[in-house]
Amino acid sequence: MIDEKVSIFELSKHPIQKGNLEKSEYLNLPDIEFFLLCQQQYRVNKGVYNTIDKWFYQDGIVNIIHRRIYLLAFLDFVTEENAKENHHKYIRFGNGGLTKKLNEFMKETETNKYMI
Numbered sequence: 001m002i003d004e005k006v007s008i009f010e011l012s013k014h015p016i017q018k019g020n021l022e023k024s025e026y027l028n029l030p031d032i033e034f035f036l037l038c039q040q041q042y043r044v045n046k047g048v049y050n051t052i053d054k055w056f057y058q059d060g061i062v063n064i065i066h067r068r069i070y071l072l073a074f075l076d077f078v079t080e081e082n083a084k085e086n087h088h089k090y091i092r093f094g095n096g097g098l099t100k101k102l103n104e105f106m107k108e109t110e111t112n113k114y115m116i
Contacts, residue, residue, distance in 0.1 A: 042091060053067060078105075
């Protein structure tokens, strides 16, 4: 069981060098604990989390550590855009909005507008 005081915010308190990110204890947590951290920080529900994870897997990001890095980067991307507008318990995308945002995110990572 995860300690309630532990959160992904701990990642941002101490800068992590790119090479060390894959060795991060947070990326290696069991799935439920990693999800709970994402839920706590990004207000994402389990269905949206699973859909994002599956989308990245189907897009060719098979390695779980790499997929979690993309997942966190995507949630940061969405959170930055919706920080002022969204005061709901969970992130909302609307009909077709999640796929639209995922495609937008991938396009921005490919053009180096958004770095992972």
